[in-house]
Every structure is written in C-alpha cells, then in structure tokens.
Amino acid sequence: xxxxxxxxxxxxxxxxxxxxxxxxxxxxxxxxxxxxxxxxxxxxxxxxxxxxxxxxxxxxxxxxxxxxxxxxxxxxxxxxxxxxxxxxxxxxxxxxxxxxxxxxxxxxxxxxxxxxxxxxxxxxxxxxxxxxxxxxxxxxxxxxxxxxxxxxxxxxxxxxxxxxxxxxxxxxxxxxxxxxxxxxxxxxxxxxxxxxxxxxxxxxxxxxxxxxxxxxxxxxxxxxxxxxxxxxxxxxxxxxxxxxxxxxxxxxxxxxxxxxxxxxxxxxxxxxxxxxxxxxxxxxxxxxxxxxxxxxxxxxxxxxxxxxxxxxxxxxxxxxxxxxxxxxxxxxxxxxxxxxxxxxxxxxxxxxxxxxxxxxxxx
Numbered sequence: 001x002x003x004x005x006x007x008x009x010x011x012x013x014x015x016x017x018x019x020x021x022x023x024x025x026x027x028x029x030x031x032x033x034x035x036x037x038x039x040x041x042x043x044x045x046x047x048x049x050x051x052x053x054x055x056x057x058x059x060x061x062x063x064x065x066x067x068x069x070x071x072x073x074x075x076x077x078x079x080x081x082x083x084x085x086x087x088x089x090x091x092x093x094x095x096x097x098x099x100x101x102x103x104x105x106x107x108x109x110x111x112x113x114x115x116x117x118x119x120x121x122x123x124x125x126x127x128x129x130x131x132x133x134x135x136x137x138x139x140x141x142x143x144x145x146x147x148x149x150x151x152x153x154x155x156x157x158x159x160x161x162x163x164x165x166x167x168x169x170x171x172x173x174x175x176x177x178x179x180x181x182x183x184x185x186x187x188x189x190x191x192x193x194x195x196x197x198x199x200x201x202x203x204x205x206x207x208x209x210x211x212x213x214x215x216x217x218x219x220x221x222x223x224x225x226x227x228x229x230x231x232x233x234x235x236x237x238x239x240x241x242x243x244x245x246x247x248x249x250x251x252x253x254x255x256x257x258x259x260x261x262x263x264x265x266x267x268x269x270x271x272x273x274x275x276x277x278x279x280x281x282x283x284x285x286x287x288x289x290x291x292x293x294x295x296x297x298x299x300x301x302x303x304x305x306x307x308x309x310x311x312x313x314x315x316x317x318x319x320x321x322x323x324x325x326x327x328x329x330x331x332x333x334x335x336x337x338x339x340x341x342x343x344x345x346x347x348x349x350x351x352x353x354x355x356x357x358x359x360x361x362x363x
Contacts, residue, residue, distance in 0.1 A: 002033075004050035011047050014038060065102065065110075073101050073110050087111065133234055135208055135341040137169035140300050141198055143341060144168065144209045144231075146175075146191075147247035148182060148216060149254075151271050152264040160271040163190050165209075166250055169339050170300035171288050173250070173279050174198055178272045184219030191222065195229045206230040210341060212244050213237075243342055254278055291336050308333040 002010070010031050017027040028035045041047050065073065076082065082090050087107035094101060102110075111117045137143040144165050151160040161182045165175035175194030179186045191209070200206055209231050211217040218235065226233050236243030254260065257278060265271040283300075287293040294304040315330035 001051055001053070004047075007041060007047055007050065011038065011041065065106065069101075070110055073107065074114060074116075076101060077107065077111060077116070133210075133342060135168070135210060135234065137167075137339045137341075138337070140167055140170045140172070141200065141203060141207050142169060142205070143339075144174065144194075144207050145244055145247045145341070146209060146211050146217070147244060147251070148187075148214065149251045151178065151275075153271075154264040154266055160265060160268060161186070162251075162254075162271075162275055163187060164247065164250060165190065165194050166246055167296075167300060168210075168246060168341055170296050171246070171291060172283050172296035172300040174300075176275060176279055178268065178275050180268050182216055184216050184221040187216050187219070188221045188225040191225055191229065191231065195231065200229060200231070206232065208232045208234050210234040210244060211236070211247075246341065250282075253282070257281075292333060305335050308335050 010033060014024070014027045014031055017030075018024050024038075025035045028038055044052075076094070077087075077090060082093070085093070087104045090107060091102075091104050101107075108117060135143045145168055146163070146165040148161055148163050151162050152158075153160060161179050163175075163177045163179070163186060164173055166172070167174050174197065175190050177186060177190045195201070206229070209226060211234070213235050216222070218233075223233065242248075259274060259277065261274070265274065283297045284295055286295055288296055288299075291299050291304065292308055294307055298304050298307060312330065312333040315333070319326045319330055
C-alpha cells in the first residue's frame with residue numbers, strides 16, 4: 001500500500017518525465033508501478049485522497065458470531081476455571097466436555113476486543129531490561145567499584161572472602177579486607193575505613209560506589225553506612241555478568257598471579273598476608289596496560305602526566321638520533337583521560353570527553 005505523499009511524488013515525477021519525452025509505460029516501470037495503477041489513481045482521485053481501503057466500511061460476514069454468541073463466549077472465558085487460562089487451553093478443555101463455541105482465534109479476537117488477552121493469570125507482563133547505568137570518571141575518587149570473591153582454603157569446602165574496592169579512574173585498590181565469612185558488617189566497615197583513608201568527607205562531590213546485586217552489598221547495614229558517608233550506591237542489572245567488568249578483571253589478575261596458592265590457603269592469616277602482598281604489588285609495582293603502563297598509585301597521585309611526558313621526550317630523542325629506525329610516529333604516551341563504566345549512550349560519553357578535553361576510553 002503506497003501512502004498519499006508517495007503517490008503524489010511518484011505521479012509528479014512520472015508526469016515530468018512524460019512531458020520531457022519519455023514513454024508513460026517506461027516511466028511507470030522505472031518508478032516501480034504499473035501503468036494501470038497510475039490510471040486507477042487518477043480515475044478514483046487516489047492522488048488527492050489516498051488509498052481508501054483502511055477506511056472502508058465492510059459488511060459483517062454472514063457466518064460471524066452474533067452479539068448473543070459473543071456475550072456467551074466472553075462469559076464462558078470468564079468462568080472461574082477459565083479466568084486464568086488462555087484460549088489455546090480453553091478450546092480443548094471445552095472440547096473434552098463436548099462443547100464447541102468457537103475457534104482459538106475467535107476466542108482471542110473477542111477477548112482482545114474487551115481487553116482481556118494480556119496475561120489472564122497472576123503472572124505480570126514481561127518488562128524490558130533497563131540499560132546499564134553509565135558512570136564516568138575524570139579524576140580519582142569519583143567512581144569506585146567493589147565486589148567480593150572467594151579464596152579457597154586447604155580444607156575442602158571452606159572459603160575465605162576477599163573484599164576489594166577499586167578506583168575506576170586510577171585502577172588503584174583503595175580498600176580491601178579478608179574475612180572467614182561473608183557478612184554485611186564486614187562490607188560496611190570496609191566502606192567506612194576506605195572513605196576515611198581517601199578523605200571523602202572533605203570532598204564536595206562524593207564518589208559513586210558500583211557493585212553487583214549480591215545480598216551483602218545491598219544489605220541495610222551497608223546502605224545505612226553509605227548514606228551516612230554520602231556515597232551514592234549503584235548496582236548492576238540482575239543476571240548480567242559484565243556490568244562490573246573492572247572488578248571482575250581485577251579478581252582474575254589476582255587469582256592468576258604466581259604467588260596464588262594452587263592448593264588453597266592454610267588459614268585466615270595466610271590469606272590476609274597474600275592479599276596484602278598482592279595489593280602492594282598491584283598498586284605500586286604493576287604497570288597497568290589500560291593506563292599507559294604506569295602504576296595505579298602513580299595515576300592516583302597525579303604523577304602519570306609527568307611520567308608519560310618524560311617517556312615521550314625520551315622516544316623523541318631516540319628518534320632524532322636514529323631516524324632510519326623509525327618508520328612512523330613514536331609510541332603514543334598521551335595520558336588516558338575519561339574512563340567510563342558500562343558506556344551505553346555514546347553521545348553523552350563523547351560530549352563529556354570533549355567538555356573536559358580528555359580522551360574517552362571504553363570500559
């Protein structure tokens with residue numbers, strides 16, 4: 001079905017081509033319609049009023065259900081035993097009783113006309129999943145990510161629990177604890193201790209703390225502590241595993257370190273000693289690939305700009321000494337700018353990056 005505006009445009013173009021000398025049939029074929037179609041449009045004023053089929057009044061078929069039959073069908077569909085049953089089950093159940101009222105499609109049409117087709121039972125209508133919340137960090141202490149992972153013990157079936165809080169911008173581990181059980185009090189204590197260590201109370205804008213939907217991280221004790229600190233909680237979408245990618249990547253790095261015991265930890269002190277050593281290595285010695293191979297501690301302290309500028313100067317000097325060894329530009333040592341968590345709306349990410357004159361980096 002061709003709309004009114006398209007009809008008028010096609011008729012005008014065909015008319016111009018015909019006046020210019022083109023054959024009418026050839027012009028219609030080029031436009032993608034038959035010559036008979038153009039003639040019918042002009043005969044019934046189809047170019048002025050458009051297609052009349054959608055507004056046509058059609059007679060009721062002789063075999064259609066009468067009003068009494070439709071009312072009886074609706075009454076049967078609303079009986080207690082059928083009130084929560086779709087037409088696909090109502091018709092066979094009536095057939096077992098030796099009753100035939102109408103087909104499944106007719107049942108559906110009648111119920112639809114009375115607004116009774118969607119979820120006749122107690123089940124709620126499916127809801128579209130919400131998009132991930134996009135968080136952006138342009139400096140330290142703006143966005144934190146936290147999570148908990150299991151550390152195996154040497155005793156089969158026993159686990160220790162490692163809590164980590166990661167600064168999204170610098171990748172620095174700003175808080176960590178290891179406990180022998182998973183409890184909301186441990187998480188609340190970690191958040192409070194981290195906030196004090198990072199001086200959150202003196203900041204005008206408090207950080208966002210993003211985590212998964214674990215019961216520990218959403219407990220009332222933790223929420224009360226976050227509210228007291230002024231930290232805004234953020235949570236991943238239910239049953240989605242990639243909304244907290246930075247924390248998950250950090251745990252993978254931790255468990256694939258050579259020092260990680262393959263047979264588990266002897267006791268809680270052993271697990272805490274390993275965690276302390278890993279945090280010191282990660283923050284101070286580790287050269288992170290996503291922040292131009294500076295350490296998280298250096299980026300957290302704002303030292304990465306000077307370090308990367310010195311690297312760039314060194315490479316430029318080396319290129320001047322031996323230009324034949326360089327086929328192109330030197331390595332890119334420009335500082336990493338904005339870091340985004342769960343980038344969903346690229347236009348907002350780009351506008352924020354332009355406003356801050358920073359380089360966007362996708363999560």
